Amino acid sequence: MADVKGNSSMSTRVPVREQDPKVRAANFDEVCLGYNEEEAVQEAERCLHCKKPQCVAGCPVNIDIPEFIHALKEREFGSAYDVISQSSSLPAICGRVCPQERQCEGKCIRGIKGDAVAIGKLERFVADWAKANGRKMKCALHKTGKKVAVIGSGPAGLTCAGDLAKKGYDVTIFEALHKAGGVLVYGIPEFRLPKDEVVAKEIENVQCLGVKIETNVIIGRSVTIEDLMKKEGFEAVFIGSGAGLPMFMNIPGEQSKGVFSANEFLTRNNLMKAYRDDYDTPIISGKKAVVVGGGNVAMDAARTALRLGAEVHIVYRRSEAELPARAEEVHHAKEEGIVFDLLTNPVRILADDQDNVTGIECVRMELGEPDASGRRSPVPVEGSEFTIDCDTVIMALGTRPNPLISSTTDGLEMNRKQCIVATEEGQTSLEGVFAGGDAVSGAATVILAMGAGKKAAQAIDEYLKTR
C-alpha cells in the first residue's frame, strides 16, 4: 500500500523490543524494553509534522508533540526533553502508562492508513535518555515567597507541585503513605512502571525544582486543611488525594478468606514489595486466581498473580470491545497466558467449612440495549450458571473517593458520589482550595489526573498573583 510519502515501510511503526512472554511471566522486570537511539530516530522520521497537529489536542497536558519529534529527528535529544518538560513533569511515566491509542496516537493522521506514530514510545525514549544523561528540568529563577500545600503525591499532586515550583512557589506535598508516588507506587506494578529507575527518578526531578515532600501525613487526621492555611501559612491548597476506597460486588461469600480488593493485592505487592523474599509483608496469590473486572487495575492484578505463580482468569461482564484497559495491557496479558472469561459475571463466591475460597459461581451474559452511557448493557442469560474453581478472588471493580478530607473540611462541597465538586480549573467551593484528579473525577487515568493538576497549578498561580 502506498504511503503518503510514497514509501510503504512508512505505514508501519518501528517495532518495540519486549521481554519474551514466557520469560517475563515469571519475573517482575519491565515488559517493554523501549527504543534505542536508532529505532527512536527511525520512528521519528514517520511524523508528518501536520500544520494543525491533532495529536497535541489529544494530549491532556498538550505536549508540543511535533516539536519534540522534530528535535528527535535531528538527534537533539536534550532539546526534545526540554520541549516535553515544558508541558509534563513526568514524561518517563506518561510514556509508559498513558492510553495513547485513545489520546495523541488516536488522533495521528498516520493512523488512518497504517500505524500511528509511536508517540508514547518516543516520549519514553526521550525521558529515559534525559535520565541517563543527567538532563534536568529548568528551575524558576525568582521565588514568589508564597507557600502552597499539595495533598497527595500521585500524578495530580506531583504535576501540580512541579508546575507551581517552576513558577517560583514554595511547595510542600503531604503524602499519607510512607513513600511518595501514590498510585504510581502502590497501584501500577514494577513490570509496567519500574519504581526505582523511573518513578523515584521522576519524583527526584520534581524535588530538584524545590518541592518538599512530607510523608506519613494524613490530611484530615494528622492535620486539617484549615490548620494548613491558618496555622502553617499555606496560602493555597491543592487536593489530589485520589480515589481510595475499593468497591465490592456485595455478593454472597465475598467476606471469605481469599477474596481481596485489587487495591490490597497490588499494595501488598507493589508498595510493600511482598513479591520479594527480603521484604516482610505477606501476599497470597493462590494456585488459581480469578480477577473480576476489565480495567487497567484488573490487568495489573491478573498479571501480578500470574507472576506470583497462579493460573489466572479474568472475569468481565461485557465483551472484549468494551474492555476499558489499555490495548497494550490486554495484549500483554493474553500473550502471558491469562484466560479471559468475557460476557461473564460472578453471582457468588464458594468457600469450604473453614471459609477458604474454593470457587466462584458465574453467569453468562449477553449484550442488550445500549444504556445511558451508550454502551450495550450486559444482561444475564438465564440458567447459564457455572462454576470456576479457584482459591483466590481479586475484585477490581473501581474505587470511591476517600472520606477523610471531605468529612474533616467544613464547607467543601461534594457530589452524590462523594467526589469533590470543582470547576474545570480546579476551584472548589472554598477560597484558596483547589482539587483535581480522581478525588474530583472518580477513578480515571494517570494522565487525566496530571492534566487536572496542571490546570489547577495555573489557576492557583492566577489566584495567588491577585492576592
Next chain:
Amino acid sequence: MYKILEARNLAGPNYEMIVEAPRVAARCLPGQFVIVKIDEKAERIPLTITDYDREKGTIEIVFQPIGVSTSKYRELKAGDSFMDFVGPLGKPSDLCLSEEPEAIEALKKKKIVFVAGGVGAAPIYPQAKWLYEHGIMSDVIIGARNQELVLLEERMSKVANVYVTTDDGSYGRSGMVTKCLEDLIAEGHSYDHCVCIGPMIMMKFVCLTTKKYGIHTIVSMNPIMVDGTGMCGACRLMVDGEVKFACVDGPEFDGHLVDFDLAMKRLSLYKTHEGEAFLKWKEGKTHHGGCGECGGDR
C-alpha cells in the same frame, strides 16, 4: 525518622515505648491508633496509642510482639528510630469527642465500665484517663491469663476504679473478665455503657454477656490492615449486615452488631505465612537444611 525516647520491657512479653511524633501528638484523641514501620523492608503494623503529650510532641505505645516485625521491636532502645510512624488513624472514641459542658454533663450521668483483656488495657487507659481529667470516674476491669500479664494496673488505678482478674486466679479476682463483670453486677454495680477491648474471642463473649444485661457495648476491632487510610479494604468487617472498614469507619463499633465469627476467621488468613516467616527470622538457615519438603523457605 521518628526517634524513640524511651523503651522498656513491661510485665511479661509486653513492651512500652515513647516516640517523638509531633504531628500525631498534636491531634490524637483516645481510641485512635498509629501505624509504624521499623525499616524499609518491614511490614506496616497498627498499634494503639496508650498516652500522648501534646507539649513534648510524644506518643506512648504499648504492644506485645507476635510476628516478625513486632519481634524486631524488642531489640529497640532509646535513641533508635522508627522509619515511619503515621497517625492518628481511625475515629476517636465517642466518649472523648466533645469537651462541651453539656457533653460532659451527659457523660457524668452514665455509668461506664471498661473491660480490658491482655494488651487491650493499653487503648483503654487513655479513655479512662480522659474521662478522669474531665471529672468522670469509671470502672475498669483488667483481665489477664496470669499475674505476670496484668498490664498498666498502677497507672489505671490513678484514673479509675480498677478490678483485676486473672484466668488462673494467681492475682486479683479469679476467672475470665465476663465472670468479673457479672460478679460486679451481682455485687450491686450497674452499668449503662461498656467499652471492651481485647482479643476478638474475649470481645465476643463480653458482648454476649452485656447483651444479656442490656448494656450498650462498644468494641475496638483489630483486624488485618495494610495502609490504614481506607485504601486496601483488608480490614473490612460485617457490622449489622454491612461492610465496614475498621480503619476509617472504626476502629470502634457497636459490639452487639459486629460479626465476630467472621472477623476471627479473617484474622487467621495469614497465620501460616506469618508462622513460616517467624521461624525463618528466628531460626535463620538452621531451619532450612535444604530438605525441600516443608516449603518454609518459599
